[in-house]
Structure formats: C-alpha cells, structure tokens
Amino acid sequence: DAKTTQPNSMESNEEEPVHLPCNHSTISGTDYIHWYRQLPSQGPEYVIHGLTSNVNNRMASLAIAEDRKSSTLILHRATLRDAAVYYCIPNTGTASKLTFGTGTRLQVTL
Amino acid sequence: NAGVTQTPKFQVLKTGQSMTLQCAQDMNHNSMYWYRQDPGMGLRLIYYSASEGTTDKGEVPNGYNVSRLNKREFSLRLESAAPSQTSVYFCASSDGPQIAKNIQYFGAGTRLSVL
Numbered sequence: 437d438a439k440t441t442q443p444n445s446m447e448s449n450e451e452e453p454v455h456l457p458c459n460h461s462t463i464s465g466t467d468y469i470h471w472y473r474q475l476p477s478q479g480p481e482y483v484i485h486g487l488t489s490n491v492n493n494r495m496a497s498l499a500i501a502e503d504r505k506s507s508t509l510i511l512h513r514a515t516l517r518d519a520a521v522y523y524c525i526p527n528t529g530t531a532s533k534l535t536f537g538t539g540t541r542l543q544v545t546l
Numbered sequence: 547n548a549g550v551t552q553t554p555k556f557q558v559l560k561t562g563q564s565m566t567l568q569c570a571q572d573m574n575h576n577s578m579y580w581y582r583q584d585p586g587m588g589l590r591l592i593y594y595s596a597s598e599g600t601t602d603k604g605e606v607p608n609g610y611n612v613s614r615l616n617k618r619e620f621s622l623r624l625e626s627a628a629p630s631q632t633s634v635y636f637c638a639s640s641d642g643p644q645i646a647k648n649i650q651y652f653g654a655g656t657r658l659s660v661l
Contacts, residue, residue: 470649478654481651481652482650485649534591534648
C-alpha cells in the first residue's frame with residue numbers, strides 16, 4: 437500500500453479557505469487518491485477523489501501535483517461544520533479496502 | 547435515506563461473552579466492510595465481502611467472524627469478547643471493488659466496551 441503523510445492538525449478561521457496537504461510519494465500510476473472526512477462521533481464520509489487532473493465537487497476541490505506524489509484538498513470557505521479529521525487515501529486497486537492513516541484534524545474557529 | 551444502518555449503537559460486554567453486530571444497507575451495493583477504530587487512530591479493516599457469498603480477511607481479523615447473510619446484510623460476531631476488542635466498529639458498503647468507484651459509505655458506528 438502507498439504510504440501517506442499528513443499534518444497531524446491544522447487550524448482555520450471560519451469563512452477562509454483551507455488547504456490540506458498530503459504526500460503520497462510511493463503511489464502507483466493507477467492509484468486514485470481518495471479523501472474522506474470524519475466528523476466528531478460519526479463514521480467517515482467520502483469527500484472527493486481524483487487520478488491526475490484537478491477535481492471539483494460541491495464539497496471541495498482536489499489539486500493533484502503533476503508528478504502525483506502529493507495532493508491538496510481545498511475547502512473554499514471553511515465553516516464550523518467542516519471541523520473534522522480528514523484522511524487522504526490512495527486506492528490501491530486490487531483490494532477493496534481503504535487504508536486509513538491518522539489523518540489531519542482540522543479546527544475551525546470564529 | 548437510511549444508507550448504512552448499524553445496530554446496536556452502544557454495547558457493554560463482559561470478557562468471554564459473545565455478541566453479533568448487525569449491519570444493513572439499502573443502496574443495493576455489492577461490497578460491504580467491517581472496520582474498527584481505536585482511540586486516536588485511523589480505521590482498520592477487519593473483514594470485507596466483495597460480493598454476496600464471499601468474505602475475506604482484512605488487516606485485523608483475529609477474534610472475529612462474519613456472515614454475509616444476503617446482499618443487504620453483513621454481520622460481525624465476537625465469539626468470546628476480550629478487553630482488547632473495546633473499540634468503535636464501523637460498517638461500510640460500496641458499489642464494488644472497481645478502482646475508481648470504491649467510494650465507501652459508512653454507518654454511524656457501534657461503540658463497544660468489553661470489561
């Protein structure tokens with residue numbers, strides 16, 4: 437499985453953009469990059485995924501480096517409801533499982 | 547919009563007792579999964595079922611058994627609970643093991659304490 441490195445924690449002010457980085461230097465050429473988040477006392481929820489080009493959806497944007505060794509999840513305007521642990525997960529393909537690391541705990545303050 | 551439903555939400559067991567955690571999904575998904583999450587850690591896969599009639603071990607299967615009862619339901623059984631199995635258990639489902647589409651939908655979790 438590809439190994440990921442994320443900061444343990446980050447802080448943001450409400451209404452400001454947040455850039456959550458992830459390094460995945462051992463990712464293979466066919467692995468997708470998935471992002472999930474886990475709100476307090478809840479199960480993880482899917483946020484976004486991509487392969488090579490940048491992706492947008494209603495929740496966030498995903499910027500993938502040209503060499504695919506890193507990616508950044510972008511929350512355009514953080515709200516208090518975005519306070520969660522964010523997981524970057526390379527999808528290794530042959531297995532269905534998702535390998536969760538410890539993620540980045542995002543705190544959002546007024 | 548039920549999605550993935552887990553029962554019970556909370557459970558306290560004594561060492562050596564047995565119990566079954568239930569999971570049902572209403573999204574017609576092929577694949578289902580059981581994870582555990584210990585305090586301050588990420589989720590670890592216990593077992594998964596890629597399709598109805600199949601089950602496979604994940605990262606931490608020891609002490610657990612599973613049954614894919616039908617396409618909707620996937621249960622996790624602890625035959626003889628141990629304090630090390632105190633954890634939060636999450637069930638998930640997905641369309642299938644295709645690379646791009648392995649988006650998993652999670653239940654709210656079962657908080658289990660083994661005394």
